[in-house]
Amino acid sequence: MGVDAVSYTYNSIMSSFVKKGYFDQTWGVLSEMGSNLCPADVATYNIIIQSLGKTGRADLASSILDKLMKEGGYLDIVMYNTLLNALGKGGRIDDAIKLFEQMRVSGINPDVVTFNTLIEVHTKAGRLKDANKFLRMMLDAGCAPNHVTDTILDILGKEMEKSCKQKATIEFTK
Numbered sequence: 706m707g708v709d710a711v712s713y714t715y716n717s718i719m720s721s722f723v724k725k726g727y728f729d730q731t732w733g734v735l736s737e738m739g740s741n742l743c744p745a746d747v748a749t750y751n752i753i754i755q756s757l758g759k760t761g762r763a764d765l766a767s768s769i770l771d772k773l774m775k776e777g778g779y780l781d782i783v784m785y786n787t788l789l790n791a792l793g794k795g796g797r798i799d800d801a802i803k804l805f806e807q808m809r810v811s812g813i814n815p816d817v818v819t820f821n822t823l824i825e826v827h828t829k830a831g832r833l834k835d836a837n838k839f840l841r842m843m844l845d846a847g848c849a850p851n852h853v854t855d856t857i858l859d860i861l862g863k864e865m866e867k868s869c870k871q872k873a874t875i876e877f878t879k
Contacts, residue, residue: 711743719752723759731756747778751787758791763800766791780811786818793826801826815846821853828861833868836861 715738722731735753738745745753750773757765766788770780780788785808792801805823808815820843827836840858843850850858 712738712746712749715743716746716748716752719749719756723752723756726759728756728760744776745773747773747781747784750778751784754784754787754791758787758794761795763791763795763797780808780813782813782816782819785813786816786822789819789822790826793822793830796830798826798830798832815843815848817843817848817851817854820846820848821851821857824854824861825857828857828864831864831868833861833865837865 715734719731719734722728722734731752735745735749738749750769753769754766757763757769770788773780785804788804789801792798792804801823805815805819808819820839823839824836824843827833827839840861843854
């Protein structure tokens with residue numbers, strides 16, 4: 706039914722390695738797949754991007770994307786979300802915003818995972834106004850928050866409260 710058992714097996718092995726933090730083994734499996742034996746598919750690229758994000762190598766994402774596109778691949782919502790997460794957690798927030806805009810221009814609508822990722826990375830980077838902007842954008846798009854959103858909003862609220870206290874302290878000491 707369209708699922709290549711060999712590709713599925715390789716992707717499952719790589720996904721397990723990524724989850725356990727065995728990144729060298731992940732790359733070994735990818736090398737073993739080879740272009741003749743079992744070409745990489747979108748799921749494979751999602752795993753690769755996830756691995757790059759977890760190892761702090763989001764800088765390699767663009768070359769991986771170029772390779773995907775040259776092989777006739779496409780970016781789906783999962784790939785965009787994986788890339789946004791890798792870029793954001795790698796501190797490349799401006800690149801994540803550009804990718805978000807590219808996603809929207811290409812006709813892919815952001816989902817709750819997209820917005821949660823953008824709110825979280827902006828919050829953790831101290832860009833609270835931007836985090837709030839993405840929350841408003843999420844709600845305006847009719848995208849329903851979920852339990853992950855609730856957790857992220859708790860963190861955002863605490864960071865905003867801390868920021869207000871810091872500003873009040875600075876004003877008080879002047």
